[in-house]
Amino acid sequence: MGDPEVGSGVNRSKRSPVESLGLQKKPVFQAWFHFLIIICILVFVMCLAVSDGSLTWWERLALYKRFLNKTTKFQAPAYRIHPHHKFKLMETHTTTEPPTVQPGIRYHQAYPRNYQFVMDNRDVCKSRTPFLVLMVPVAPHNVAARDAIRQTWGKESVVQGEVVLTLFMLGLSNDADAEKIKQENEQHHDLIQSSFMDTYLNLTIKTMVIMDWLATRCPTAAYAMKVDSDMFLNIDNLVMMLQKPGIPKLNYLTGMLMWDRPVIRSKDSKWYVPEEMYPDPQYPTYTLGMGYVFSNDLPEKYVEISKVIKPFNIEDAYIGMCMKKLGLAPTSPPDPSQFKAYNSKYNRCEYSKIITYILGTSEELKNYWADYKKPGPHCEGST
Template sequence: MASSGHSRNFYMPPYRVHPKHRDILNEIQTTTEPSTAQPVKTQYHQAYPRNYNFIMDNKEVCKQNPFLVLMVPVAPNNVAARDAIRQTWSKESLVQGEVVITLFMLGLSKGGDVGKLQQENAQYHDLIQSDFMDSYINLTIKTMVIMDWLATRCPTAAYAMKVDSDMFLNIDNLVIMLQKPGIPTTNYLTGMLMTNRPVVRSKNSKWYVSEELYPDPQYPTYTLGMGYVFSNDLPEKFVEVSKSIKPFNIEDAYIGMCMKKLGFTPTSPPDPSQFQAYNAKYNRCQFSKVITFILGSSQELVNYWTDLKKPGPPC
């Protein structure tokens, strides 16, 4: 959940929605399943990703049959974060012998420069944009749109990771972890596990969720949103099951709810110490062993990566 927060000390509606979608929100659509006599009611809601459309796409990148797809939610105007990632952990497309691709997921921004984004995409072919409003409160929509893209555009990939734009990602260690014998290829979700986490009811918190949106006092086990890894069969299942799960604005806990409803639980990584949130200071030896760290700036990412990759043993 590391993103620029819009913390307010008053109640906000859970979603800001693109005006053309307002008329379909909360509409009950009745669909009749051919195999049963009973009509099945499905509630389509704001976070259901097929309410939205991709207005910039790069679906051909998956013709390479990637082993791993890194999906990075990022604000449209945050070019610095994208450039730092392109210079560091997304630079190599072949990692430990496996094809890895990195894509950036954007929504719409007020006053966003469409021409600049198109130019950037023409240069790098790594932007995907959908027509929801890009804001902290809409992270659940953004995450579900990522899942929809993976399910519809890249179903042959083995694994995917949702990874925030302010992350240090040791991509070699991640691929080595996924290559380990015994790592599941289906229904697998791993990262930094959050267990028995209470729902924040304080209205002045960035993570506030009302009882109306989420009545239970605590979340099911979920993986911290900074970076979680999953087998690529799950996105289609998440999109499908999300139809029946009321959306709320804590995207990683929402994915935890999807897992619970599907009857699955997130798995602890082989070495949980590799998924770190914060570190006190840079240490080359330590950074050579982890998979994730949350950083303070894009410049830090470039500096740490450059140091980590210099010749000589890190420890």
């Protein structure tokens, strides 16, 4: 800032001997101080040079930058995010497998290749090419939801003559037992875990990591579905819908369509999105996140186009924005009444006609499924 006495009317030629001595010592002190800083930096760089040989120089440079700037926990993205709705990012995570991508922020925090798969079943699509892959985002601790799905619609591996695969996508959580999750995967071989923090505000990251997994681990599948863990899924009706003549094999996204939905600006809302994240007052047409189906050529396209789309915390609308940027649009299903959200009560006949319903608990799923699968006609008067 300069000398504080500049402009104060003090005559510099009349400083006291003590002040003059201080001025003489100050440059010497600063020189020694700068010399010590340089020595510390050189030692730090040498430590990096002899550290883990698996680190590239790019990674070491990133560590060096963090050393020089301890006031920031991670590199800030290139755009502003509302302070109450920041996407959380794990900087590092120990894993026994080599990193799938070069670590470090690239593009933005929802770009999925910023993260690493720390638990994977990368060969599940190699033995049999699935017609349909069901990807279920679920919290790491929610074993009950996973078990309920495994006992109901997720246990079906062949449906209407087509191979169907069900997998669960998890992030990281401080509340989950990592060893139990590992044992669960060893038993069922259906868990995928990535190095992002598993929070509600990170659902866009979670969805994009699902897309990255489909693009890199299972590109030969015909179709995929992102389906929430609290859903009743009539898997037979879903496969029959996809088998209909005229269903596109490319650039196809369908489900319960949302048109002209306004962006919620109320901070009291669960779906609040600030203008800093998404400036437009209205979302593009999108498919409701409870369960949407897409041709499996789209995941790679979503990953690529997401590089230029700022993330916001409404994951299904974000996919709608990816479609818009690609010059595409979601398609209404052959029978839109099959994709339903909530129902006041269970009805066996009704559940035989739909594809999706949102449920309240995992116990409901098991009970409804057991009744639905009982022998006999689903509707009175039918044969």
